[in-house]
Amino acid sequence: MNRLTDILGIQYPILQGGMGNISNAMLTSAVSDAGGLGTIGAGTMLPDEVEEIILETKALTEHPIALNIPLSVTPSVEQMVGLVLKYQLSAVSLSAGNPAPFISTFKENGIAVICVVASAKQAKKAEAAGADIIVAEGYEAAGINSALETTTLTLIPQVVDAVSIPVVAAGGIGDGRGLASILALGGSGVQMGTRLIATKEAPFHDNYKNTLLEADDKGTVILGRSFGKVRRVMKAPYADYLLRIEKEVPLEQYAEQTSEEYHRIGALKGELDKGFINGGQISSLVSDIPTVAELFTRMIEEAKEKLREAQRLL
Numbered sequence: 001m002n003r004l005t006d007i008l009g010i011q012y013p014i015l016q017g018g019m020g021n022i023s024n025a026m027l028t029s030a031v032s033d034a035g036g037l038g039t040i041g042a043g044t045m046l047p048d049e050v051e052e053i054i055l056e057t058k059a060l061t062e063h064p065i066a067l068n069i070p071l072s073v074t075p076s077v078e079q080m081v082g083l084v085l086k087y088q089l090s091a092v093s094l095s096a097g098n099p100a101p102f103i104s105t106f107k108e109n110g111i112a113v114i115c116v117v118a119s120a121k122q123a124k125k126a127e128a129a130g131a132d133i134i135v136a137e138g139y140e141a142a143g144i145n146s147a148l149e150t151t152t153l154t155l156i157p158q159v160v161d162a163v164s165i166p167v168v169a170a171g172g173i174g175d176g177r178g179l180a181s182i183l184a185l186g187g188s189g190v191q192m193g194t195r196l197i198a199t200k201e202a203p204f205h206d207n208y209k210n211t212l213l214e215a216d217d218k219g220t221v222i223l224g225r226s227f228g229k230v231r232r233v234m235k236a237p238y239a240d241y242l243l244r245i246e247k248e249v250p251l252e253q254y255a256e257q258t259s260e261e262y263h264r265i266g267a268l269k270g271e272l273d274k275g276f277i278n279g280g281q282i283s284s285l286v287s288d289i290p291t292v293a294e295l296f297t298r299m300i301e302e303a304k305e306k307l308r309e310a311q312r313l314l
Contacts, residue, residue, distance in 0.1 A: 011035030013189025018068030025056035064090030071097025118146030141171030160186035174282035176302020205270030234279035
């Protein structure tokens with residue numbers, strides 16, 4: 001029995017990362033239909049934009065979906081909370097801020113609460129506030145990351161030991177080997193973002209997908225460290241430009257040039273000299289573009305086999 005899948009009402013212990021302002025109904029519904037938890041990321045989008053994606057997603061799937069609310073990022077926290085309640089989503093994911101003030105409202109309405117953390121201390125606080133599930137995100141992950149820079153391999157055992165609720169690992173997972181390793185560490189499942197970009201249902205520009213396919217173990221870079229705003233992106237011309245100017249411009253200018261508008265330019269328009277594309281270190285293991293269902297089936301079978309192999313080694 002897996003408490004994670006029981007709580008969320010899903011087939012496989014696989015969650016979709018929020019993906020912020022490039023979230024869409026097509027990929028979210030495909031993840032849910034394939035047995036995982038499809039997740040819409042509110043990012044900095046307006047409430048009307050997010051509501052439209054929720055409606056489109058619910059029209060495409062009858063399976064559970066979630067909304068990720070980055071509390072210190074979205075300018076519309078209360079409206080996003082209202083959308084989760086209005087459409088009675090199966091789950092809500094709370095990140096980038098203190099989730100405690102919001103958890104009871106969701107729990108009273110039968111909505112599972114997922115809290116994204118970067119440390120065992122944060123996980124304990126989330127559990128004490130009533131969270132149902134912890135997503136612990138390591139430094140390998142794509143996009144905005146914790147300045148703690150703790151790797152997934154070391155973070156997951158710490159968080160598993162610190163709480164009694166299911167723990168999901170994010171960062172550095174993209175195949176069955178990764179899933180098997182997290183289960184062996186005591187986790188209940190995984191959350192993926194980068195690997196889902198390279199799927200047939202993901203409506204992102206081919207330049208984004210091809211960058212992932214071509215990436216090696218040096219395919220990502222960290223931006224914003226000098227400002228304490230760590231973000232992992234794929235190596236590309238605009239990312240190189242941001243690295244050059246980071247120590248030369250004030251925070252205000254840097255923040256403007258790393259806004260979600262530039263993320264959309266890279267991911268949706270494929271203009272990699274004018275916008276950036278988020279990507280995790282798992283990108284070096286991306287070698288094909290399957291459907292989401294094919295990916296999940298392959299991951300589950302590979303995880304089972306790797307766990308059997310591991311037993312034979314002991």
